[in-house]
Amino acid sequence: MTKILLVEDNELNRDMLSRRLARHGYEVVMAVDGAQGVDMVATEQPDLILLDMSLPVMDGREAARRIRQEESTRGIPIIALTAHAMEGDREAAHAAGCDDYDTKPVELPRLLGKMQALLGSRP
Amino acid sequence: MRGVMLLAAAAIVVAFAAAIAAAVLLVRSLRALRALRALRARARELEAANAGLERACAAAEQASEAKSAFLANMSHELRTPLNAIIGYSEMLEEEAADRQLPALAADLGKIRRSGRHLLSLINDVLDLSKIEAGRMRLHLEAFDVADMVADVVSSVQPLVAQRGNSLEVGCPPRLGAMRADLVKVRQILLNLTANAAKFTDRGHIGLAATRVADRDREWLVFEVRDSGIGMTAEQVGRLFQPFVQADESTTRQYGGTGLGLAISRRFCRMMGGTITVESEPGKGSCFRVRLPAAVEAPDDDDTGERPTGLTVEHAALLAPGATTVLVIDDDPAVHEVMQRTLTRGGFSVLGAASGAEGIATAHAIRPAVIALDVMMPGQDGWQVLRALKGDPVLAGTPVIMVTMLDERPLALALGAADYLVKPIDRDELLRAVRDLCHVALAG
Numbered sequence: 026m027t028k029i030l031l032v033e034d035n036e037l038n039r040d041m042l043s044r045r046l047a048r049h050g051y052e053v054v055m056a057v058d059g060a061q062g063v064d065m066v067a068t069e070q071p072d073l074i075l076l077d078m079s080l081p082v083m084d085g086r087e088a089a090r091r092i093r094q095e096e097s098t099r100g101i102p103i104i105a106l107t108a109h110a111m112e113g114d115r116e117a118a119h120a121a122g123c124d125d126y127d128t129k130p131v132e133l134p135r136l137l138g139k140m141q142a143l144l145g146s147r148p
Numbered sequence: 149m150r151g152v153m154l155l156a157a158a159a160i161v162v163a164f165a166a167a168i169a170a171a172v173l174l175v176r177s178l179r180a181l182r183a184l185r186a187l188r189a190r191a192r193e194l195e196a197a198n199a200g201l202e203r204a205c206a207a208a209e210q211a212s213e214a215k216s217a218f219l220a221n222m223s224h225e226l227r228t229p230l231n232a233i234i235g236y237s238e239m240l241e242e243e244a245a246d247r248q249l250p251a252l253a254a255d256l257g258k259i260r261r262s263g264r265h266l267l268s269l270i271n272d273v274l275d276l277s278k279i280e281a282g283r284m285r286l287h288l289e290a291f292d293v294a295d296m297v298a299d300v301v302s303s304v305q306p307l308v309a310q311r312g313n314s315l316e317v318g319c320p321p322r323l324g325a326m327r328a329d330l331v332k333v334r335q336i337l338l339n340l341t342a343n344a345a346k347f348t349d350r351g352h353i354g355l356a357a358t359r360v361a362d363r364d365r366e367w368l369v370f371e372v373r374d375s376g377i378g379m380t381a382e383q384v385g386r387l388f389q390p391f392v393q394a395d396e397s398t399t400r401q402y403g404g405t406g407l408g409l410a411i412s413r414r415f416c417r418m419m420g421g422t423i424t425v426e427s428e429p430g431k432g433s434c435f436r437v438r439l440p441a442a443v444e445a446p447d448d449d450d451t452g453e454r455p456t457g458l459t460v461e462h463a464a465l466l467a468p469g470a471t472t473v474l475v476i477d478d479d480p481a482v483h484e485v486m487q488r489t490l491t492r493g494g495f496s497v498l499g500a501a502s503g504a505e506g507i508a509t510a511h512a513i514r515p516a517v518i519a520l521d522v523m524m525p526g527q528d529g530w531q532v533l534r535a536l537k538g539d540p541v542l543a544g545t546p547v548i549m550v551t552m553l554d555e556r557p558l559a560l561a562l563g564a565a566d567y568l569v570k571p572i573d574r575d576e577l578l579r580a581v582r583d584l585c586h587v588a589l590a591g
Contacts, residue, residue: 035228035231035232037231037232037235037236038231038232038235041232041235041236041239042235044239045235045238045239045242048239048242116287129227129231130227130230130231130234130235130263130267131235133238
């Protein structure tokens with residue numbers, strides 16, 4: 026089963042998105058802040074990471090940079106999630122090493138499309 | 149004795165005169181002193197007033213910044229619970245569909261759609277407040293125009309299908325790249341195509357892009373055309389104002405924020421472009437967006453409109469003896485239409501982008517007829533008309549008022565010779581100009 030790590034601090038968003046992804050056949054593991062997210066990437070070795078950009082303890086950009094620096098987690102695709110298409114957010118997410126970008130509220134079919142595109146391209 | 153008395157009298161007179169002179173001098177210097185004091189006091193008052201104004205200015209700037217920051221935070225705070233409302237209703241909708249509960253799914257769909265609508269309202273309000281606060285920035289990048297159009301088409305396709313409309317895309321190959329704010333250009337086109345889809349039932353919607361060269365610059369022109377309900381000239385006149393839709397019943401029937409077009413127009417202006425509309429009730433509408441192929445980064449101190457049309461320097465190029473029409477309008481698209489129409493009718497056309505420029509040009513070239521737009525930033529058409537009619541050199545030059553609204557009596561009362569309503573009918577324009585030229589020649 027494809028394993029997704031969802032890093033999201035808002036409890037409702039976490040609950041909602043994890044259940045919806047589970048309905049579509051994904052195994053979902055969750056982290057509530059950036060630091061926990063970075064740790065769990067190493068221990069869980071997920072197939073894909075959904076990373077909220079505004080997180081407590083360590084923000085999403087910093088977390089993405091760390092995941093990219095680490096040899097064992099470097100190749101895992103990351104989709105950045107932000108609350109609003111703020112100008113500069115897209116560039117910032119790409120600069121931090123995220124593969125794609127989506128805005129909240131998540132439109133599930135669109136997000137699933139982006140996830141499949143990244144998962145499909147993996148060897 | 150008589151001599152002594154005379155001398156004494158003379159001395160008294162001299163003493164009196166001296167005393168009076170001294171008194172006058174004293175009064176004068178006292179007055180001067182008082183005036184000087186008053187001046188000093190006034191200077192101090194002015195200084196104090198200046199300092200007060202500076203403080204007030206700083207306070208106003210601070211308040212404006214605080215307002216913008218508040219709006220940004222507020223909209224973030226509003227979005228978070230809204231995320232949950234939209235997400236859970238979407239989730240339950242899927243669940244209800246899986247469990248064969250169509251009535252429940254339909255109601256959940258209503259919650260989801262209302263949530264999405266509320267979200268778009270919040271996004272629009274935030275955008276508009278940012279523009280007004282001068283905090284909306286351009287992020288210029290080069291991108292492929294055809295790719296961007298394809299992206300817009302795929303986003304808007306479901307909306308187009310909803311009312312049984314067909315969408316025709318006219319995007320010639322080798323349209324190439326443009327340099328602009330990708331997100332904003334996409335948002336403008338999304339707004340316009342979504343509007344077209346909203347106001348059209350089982351009809352046609354067209355989205356076309358072309359590259360044109362004009363005035364030493366390359367432009368991209370995007371046209372969004374529909375066969376929908378259309379608008380009257382009066383409705384068109386109010387169209388680009390924030391929170392205004394064609395009329396209130398439109399809002400009830402079609403929803404929407406009424407901010408999309410106001411935002412689109414401001415985005416166009418930020419990029420040095422324009423957005424214009426032609427519409428006919430019952431027949432449909434055509435919105436035309438014109439953007440420079442290479443948008444220039446804005447100067448911080450200059451957000452004003454670019455000058456349009458021909459200028460006085462071109463007057464020398466005019467055919468001698470040709471009848472000249474001066475067009476005063478801030479919208480380059482109007483210049484384009486008028487120039488094309490009138491040139492074909494055998495007239496020379498000169499353009500001015502503002503009232504002040506127009507009056508100066510009129511003095512320089514003495515046109516046969518002036519076509520004057522009413523709605524211009526700064527000095528509006530009515531003010532310009534008053535200035536023209538009050539000018540001994542130009543008072544006799546016939547003026548055609550060109551406006552969105554039907555204000556014929558006002559125009560004629562202020563001395564206008566004729567009156568045209570936008571969108572401009574080409575035949576009517578030619579007829580009006582010809583009529584006035586005959587009068588001018590005969591008189």
